[in-house]
Amino acid sequence: MIPYGHQQLDGADVKAVLKVLKSDWLTTGPKISEFEKALSEYCGAGYAVVFSSGTAALHAAYFAAGLKKGDEFITSPLTFAATANAGLYLRAKPVFADIEWETGNISPKEVERKITRRTKAIVAVDYAGLPAKLSELGKIAKRHKLFLIEDAAHALGASYRGRKIGGISDLTAFSFHPVKSITTGEGGAVLTNRRDFYEKMLAFRHHGIASDARMRFLGFNYRLSDIHSALGISQLKKLGSFIKKRREIARRYREAFKDIPDLILHRETPGAKSSWHLYPIRLSGKLAGRRQEIFEKLRASGIGVQVHYLPVYRHPYYEKLGYKKGLCPQAEKFSESEISLPIFPSLTFKEQAFVVKILINHVARMA
Numbered sequence: 155m156i157p158y159g160h161q162q163l164d165g166a167d168v169k170a171v172l173k174v175l176k177s178d179w180l181t182t183g184p185k186i187s188e189f190e191k192a193l194s195e196y197c198g199a200g201y202a203v204v205f206s207s208g209t210a211a212l213h214a215a216y217f218a219a220g221l222k223k224g225d226e227f228i229t230s231p232l233t234f235a236a237t238a239n240a241g242l243y244l245r246a247k248p249v250f251a252d253i254e255w256e257t258g259n260i261s262p263k264e265v266e267r268k269i270t271r272r273t274k275a276i277v278a279v280d281y282a283g284l285p286a287k288l289s290e291l292g293k294i295a296k297r298h299k300l301f302l303i304e305d306a307a308h309a310l311g312a313s314y315r316g317r318k319i320g321g322i323s324d325l326t327a328f329s330f331h332p333v334k335s336i337t338t339g340e341g342g343a344v345l346t347n348r349r350d351f352y353e354k355m356l357a358f359r360h361h362g363i364a365s366d367a368r369m370r371f372l373g374f375n376y377r378l379s380d381i382h383s384a385l386g387i388s389q390l391k392k393l394g395s396f397i398k399k400r401r402e403i404a405r406r407y408r409e410a411f412k413d414i415p416d417l418i419l420h421r422e423t424p425g426a427k428s429s430w431h432l433y434p435i436r437l438s439g440k441l442a443g444r445r446q447e448i449f450e451k452l453r454a455s456g457i458g459v460q461v462h463y464l465p466v467y468r469h470p471y472y473e474k475l476g477y478k479k480g481l482c483p484q485a486e487k488f489s490e491s492e493i494s495l496p497i498f499p500s501l502t503f504k505e506q507a508f509v510v511k512i513l514i515n516h517v518a519r520m521a
């Protein structure tokens with residue numbers, strides 16, 4: 155099966171990990187701050203704090219922003235459940251604002267409609283690696299005195315108006331899961347320019363114990379080990395070449411599918427450069443309503459396609475909380491028509507040509 159995403163590791167990565175395994179520090183050693191420094195420099199942000207997962211990073215970012223019981227945060231439904239779950243951990247309420255059909259990213263207009271007295275933060279998701287409308291969202295946040303938080307799990311290496319993702323929003327969370335831009339196995343990070351957020355997150359990751367060894371609040375063990383951090387440092391050096399390969403794959407898909415009617419391709423928007431975490435296609439016109447069929451045919455041919463995503467509030471758990479179908483019609487339509495094709499740095503030209511051939515064959519037969 156050709157997966158939709160896959161890590162790329164080499165000898166240098168293995169060597170970096172082995173070196174830590176033979177050292178005195180498996181965790182809470184020098185590799186952690188070295189990884190954090192490299193991340194903050196890459197992203198052009200003041201501070202980075204690494205965590206044991208992207209979900210832990212989101213939890214910490216929301217905690218730093220002060221999200222608590224009774225607060226609301228406005229986010230996109232077209233995302234992995236963790237974006238909303240991390241707010242539930244703090245007893246805050248996720249409020250879903252619909253997306254823009256063209257990009258799958260949250261609509262600033264819809265965000266503005268959902269602001270109430272209880273809103274504390276806007277959480278934008280850079281869907282597929284394409285930055286959300288951060289400038290518009292930032293202005294709305296400022297006007298209403300809200301924090302702008304980015305779930306940039308897809309978007310390490312992406313940029314917006316000439317700036318790297320990670321240095322723009324109040325808090326930006328990344329994931330280093332194997333399918334993401336770089337991997338540490340499990341892992342994540344939050345970037346910020348605010349020293350108070352930085353210190354709060356350092357304590358949050360370590361039981362709520364601050365640098366003076368006093369526990370100030372109830373935190374967690376969300377530490378990343380030196381073993382993971384060493385892998386992250388090694389991977390980060392290759393991020394540029396990984397993104398370049400992803401861009402090349404996206405370009406080839408676009409070229410191969412450009413004349414197929416009713417196939418909507420994902421495109422970059424002015425000022426936003428994608429990290430191409432996903433290559434989403436959408437079926438419209440004559441192909442509308444045939445997603446399941448095409449999805450199953452691709453799977454049967456050995457192509458590990460996926461759907462990103464079921465709108466978060468359509469999960470049974472969220473339905474039990476009271477969220478109803480029809481809440482965000484654009485996100486539902488997007489979800490029902492979407493298929494993610496394989497895209498990752500080590501996808502070969504031959505594998506991609508196979509994906510293209512199989513998809514074109516099935517679609518041609520349906521026209």
Ligand SMILES: *Cc1c(COP(=O)(O)O)cnc(C)c1O
Nearest residue numbers: 207208209234236307329330331
């Ligand atoms: C991967 C992902 C996460 C969670 O990251 P983990 O490292 O798996 O905890 C959160 N949000 C989005 C959008 C993701 O894709």
